[in-house]
Amino acid sequence: MNILVVGGAGYIGSHMVRLLDSAGHKVWVLDNLSTGFMQAVTAGELIVGDMNDSELVKSVLGDNRIDIVMHFAACALVGESCANPAKYYQNNVVNTLLLLESMRATNVRKIVFSSTCATYGIPDKVPISEATPQQPVNPYGFTKLVIERALRDYSQAHNFGYAALRYFNAAGASPLGGIGEDHTPESHLIPIVLQVAMGQREQVTVFGNDWPTLDGSCVRDYIHVDDLADAHLRAMERLKPGTGIELNLGTGTGFSVRQIIETCREVTNVDIKSVDGDRRAGDPPELVADASKAESELGWVPQYTSPRSIIETAWEWHRNNPAGYGDTALAEGQVE
Ligand SMILES: NC(=O)c1ccc[n+]([C@@H]2O[C@H](COP(=O)([O-])OP(=O)(O)OC[C@H]3O[C@@H](n4cnc5c(N)ncnc54)[C@H](O)[C@@H]3O)[C@@H](O)[C@H]2O)c1
Numbered sequence: 001m002n003i004l005v006v007g008g009a010g011y012i013g014s015h016m017v018r019l020l021d022s023a024g025h026k027v028w029v030l031d032n033l034s035t036g037f038m039q040a041v042t043a044g045e046l047i048v049g050d051m052n053d054s055e056l057v058k059s060v061l062g063d064n065r066i067d068i069v070m071h072f073a074a075c076a077l078v079g080e081s082c083a084n085p086a087k088y089y090q091n092n093v094v095n096t097l098l099l100l101e102s103m104r105a106t107n108v109r110k111i112v113f114s115s116t117c118a119t120y121g122i123p124d125k126v127p128i129s130e131a132t133p134q135q136p137v138n139p140y141g142f143t144k145l146v147i148e149r150a151l152r153d154y155s156q157a158h159n160f161g162y163a164a165l166r167y168f169n170a171a172g173a174s175p176l177g178g179i180g181e182d183h184t185p186e187s188h189l190i191p192i193v194l195q196v197a198m199g200q201r202e203q204v205t206v207f208g209n210d211w212p213t214l215d216g217s218c219v220r221d222y223i224h225v226d227d228l229a230d231a232h233l234r235a236m237e238r239l240k241p242g243t244g245i246e247l248n249l250g251t252g253t254g255f256s257v258r259q260i261i262e263t264c265r266e267v268t269n270v271d272i273k274s275v276d277g278d279r280r281a282g283d284p285p286e287l288v289a290d291a292s293k294a295e296s297e298l299g300w301v302p303q304y305t306s307p308r309s310i311i312e313t314a315w316e317w318h319r320n321n322p323a324g325y326g327d328t329a330l331a332e333g334q335v336e
């Protein structure tokens with residue numbers, strides 16, 4: 001199939017591009033490189049542009065006879081969304097609606113959308129199934145929920161076939177090497193802890209020590225990026241006009257911030273320093289998936305089931321690329 005991966009130069013999208021290519025699909029990537037990297041695109045054709053550029057998007061969709069859009073492009077930081085909601089409503093809602101309209105205009109009606117467990121807000125109970133009410137507690141989660149609703153409406157009104165995949169916390173890196181997580185400034189837990197292990201930061205701050213959890217720190221369900229990509233591949237094959245599937249993607253087990261830091265100490269063999277700090281705005285205390293629907297509907301079972309196995313792949317990436325994609329840029333510069 002001909003697939004357009006919007007946001008394919010980013011962390012999760014770049015792993016998707018690699019998998020699609022190895023599965024024999026033809027791939028195009030549309031990315032404005034706002035948080036992505038040219039070097040992260042290891043297959044297909046990269047078109048540098050914005051999803052809000054409707055003329056460009058329509059020509060990419062039409063000229064290449066795209067069958068399916070995979071939509072990863074977004075602003076995706078909970079804390080930043082609380083501080084700067086307009087940026088989130090603009091990119092995640094307004095720009096995504098422009099993308100959907102470009103699809104409609106060119107008769108491309110299949111889409112796999114990156115949604116998030118942040119659409120659930122603070123659930124009454126965990127694990128979180130798809131039947132859990134979606135009541136986001138931060139602007140980021142709201143923007144993703146708006147698009148889920150839009151996709152439902154587009155499927156009814158315009159015959160779109162969609163999958164909204166609600167990831168829990170993406171982590172890890174491709175064991176094949178060359179791609180991994182690189183955000184500037186970094187705000188995600190595992191890369192920050194590994195930066196401490198590499199001596200790039202003095203310490204990691206644990207955001208909140210009085211949450212109602214096993215050890216007072218927040219609990220999350222960490223899922224490997226390649227497992228996420230695998231679920232997309234399976235979902236893509238099941239898209240049907242006029243219907244949608246909405247699925248949680250996680251391992252089903254939660255780990256606290258302190259447990260993650262401890263596991264990073266074990267994997268790296270470094271005595272990583274941590275200090276307690278204030279709670280971070282917009283953080284729910286505990287997010288753990290009930291992903292049984294993804295298993296029954298897609299036959300999807302995560303291959304990486306322990307934080308240790310996930311963190312080992314992340315550590316490999318960070319050790320080999322201590323400056324992230326900056327290393328590659330430097331290496332290319334030196335060759336010149
Ligand atoms: N990382 C996680 O734990 C996680 C969890 C749940 C959901 N998600 C969702 O998964 C998706 C990918 O997340 P990620 O961690 O890979 O983020 P990322 O920032 O690494 O990737 C996003 C990519 O989209 C591109 N982009 C952003 N706005 C664009 C626009 N207007 N036009 C074209 N390209 C644009 C960026 O340059 C970047 O390459 C996001 O939609 C995010 O909300 C991520």
Ligand SMILES: O=c1ccn([C@@H]2O[C@H](COP(=O)(O)OP(=O)(O)O[C@H]3O[C@H](CO)[C@@H](O)[C@H](O)[C@H]3O)[C@@H](O)[C@H]2O)c(=O)[nH]1
Pocket residue numbers: 076077078079116117118167168169170187188189190192204205206207208218219220257280283287
């Ligand atoms: O220096 C840090 C960084 C993070 N945390 C905590 O670690 C946990 C994980 O944080 P982070 O890695 O920033 O991920 P989340 O804020 O949970 O958000 C991620 O996971 C969401 C799904 O849960 C996605 O929707 C978002 O896009 C993605 O950024 C949270 O409890 C944070 O409070 C710390 O204690 N110290």
